[in-house]
Amino acid sequence: MPTSHARTASEIEDWFDDHGLPYFSGDHADRVERWLSRKRITAVIVLIAAVAIAGGISVGIFVDEGRAWGIFTGVATLLGLLGLFAGRLLRMGTMLRWAVRRTFGSLGLMFPLLTRALPLLLLAVTFLFINAEVWQVAALMSRNVLWSAVAFFAVIATAFLLVRLPEEVRRVEREVAGERLADCCVGTPAAEAARQITAAPADLPRFARANLVLVLLFNQAIQVLLLSFGLFAFFVVFGRLTIPDDTIISWTQQATVHDLPSSLGKHLPLTNELFQVAVFLASFAGLYFTVYAVTDETYRSQFFAGLSTELEQAVAVNAVYVSLPRDE
Known part of the structure; x- marks a missing residue:
């Protein structure tokens, strides 16, 4: 490979990594495929x-109340080791860092999108929040059942x-063609090479396509998490201001309200019942918002308008990258 092409390829690979696209680099994608295809x-x-x-x-054997702690330790260890494995081999951390950086870098664009869903969402979940049956279900759950419901x-x-995000990736693949391919490379390390060589829009390999779906997934998931945390705070404040303990006792049909476990109660001045209902409804609202985001056409068009340029760049730069001469 000529020196200029080798330098361009190296710069493009760095660009892929910086934009949460490690699977677009052939060596890493091949290594992951070898791992995933073997015993x-x-x-x-x-x-x-x-x-x-x-x-x-x-x-579970050596700790008091060992069964609950044993289950927690086992699940935490499993998730932690799987996360470490995925982060190191599958480079999930690279994608997640990009998604976090992009989401917090474009908060100003996110608020107009959220205001489309928030009015109806707040109306629905606020009605549920003052419903006695919801308190009887959510407030009386064991903590393990609560977190299982959230999961x-x-x-x-x-x-x-x-189900829906791959459709957006396929749409972008179809649109990046002809002169548009070189235009999409402007501002990237592939801009000059796109004018010098003929780069046809190559079909993305399965790992590259999965990479785009994952960065979109992480980006949407972070938005949902921010919305859920915001709604959790809203329910806590609204509940503390408007729902007295006597009402909670009447709704839950208990003798008294309960403080949070000491590890949490020291930092959060709220009852265990309010905490559980707020967590349950905030997570339900996150699910509602996710379904709304992938089914409402206006929201989807606005959400992907902000991402389509980056998706098109990724597809176009990949076409140039795979078209670079590899022979000496």
């Missing part, structure tokens, strides 16, 4: 599960996104 990935997962189970059993909402939201 050793199964062996690694089995090993991680064995370590998590062993850790959970050990804690269930998160899984459903992720499934909705994984």
